Amino acid sequence: MRLVSRILIGAAAAASMVALGAPVAANAATTSASSAATAASSSYFQDDWGPYFSSDDKARARGQVTVEKQPYKHWYWKTHVVKHKVCKDGKFGKKCKIVFKKHKKHAWVWKHRYVFTVDSTLRNHKWWGGKKCAWETFKVVGHDGHTYFKSFRNCEKFPAHYSFSGKDAAHIYVDVSRGHFGGPTGHHSGWKDVYHAAP
Template sequence: MRFIKKLLVTGGVAAALITGAVVAPATASASPFVGHWGPYFSADHKAEAEGKFVVDHEKKKVWYWEKFKKPIKKCWWEHGDKKCKVVGWKWEKKWTWKWEEYTKISVKGELTNHKWWGDKKYKCAWAVFKIEDLDGHTSFEKFKNCHKGGDWIGFTETNVNTIDVQVSRGNHFGPKGFFGPWSPVYAAA
């Protein structure tokens, strides 16, 4: 009976160790960072944008052609032994992959239109995001809300240096006036 108790206790400890070993790597991973931005307003305070951003570090498999030099050999038999000599080199390539780390930033928020009536030129609320990547290239994301109340906005980018937003008023086709200042949403540390 004592032997069976020892076996059960030892088995329980081993199971706990195995379970802990399986669970530990999942809990050791870094959780994403969440930050908030806004509220930012248009110059006439009739448009408002605010929200949050999530920064997550991830890895992905990147496939590429790897080039390498391969020797060209000339071989012959001499007295029963095979002898070879390198007479040149040629380039060869093979399809291979590597792990590449990148930072993914998800920006989410709400664009609120406080004045959806009146002059057609300024009927909509606009939020224009200026995204600068790590290489210095700039791109833009534009969102509009021509209805009463708030509308959800969001986008995802990778390897970003800074993200700024400008809230303004406009029509269905683009921002036309009452431009607020460029305000920070995210900046890489």
């Protein structure tokens, strides 16, 4: 009887340990999956830029640039040559020849795009008079050489916050200047570095 009791107690203890271990294993799996997801969505690059000033020191811009490395499937048509044996019945029997035909197949490979976000704070130290606005103009140069510009203004006393995004930038520059409501007119800082992709 004592032997049976000991066996039952031992079995109950083992069951309890298994029951306690299951949540731990589940938590470990959840933590591992969460860590993997966080790593996949983490920033590829992040840095501050500026501050940069207009040549009269009445406008100031500074901020941060973040780049995310995002995988995607690149689809393309893959051409391959297939060898066929073609036979025909002729006057003197069956004749065969080898024919090469091209076939196209839809295939894909993993590639990456680099999505950037530029955040900026533009300050205006002269918000009265004719040319009362602070301006910042960003120049974005893509890996393919394509260039475009993005401009923001602040004609008020308080700091203005701006943000814009794009993808696959090789270089990003900013020019800080002064102007009126319609656009910059002078006191340019010249092109200052914001971001340069790794070679």
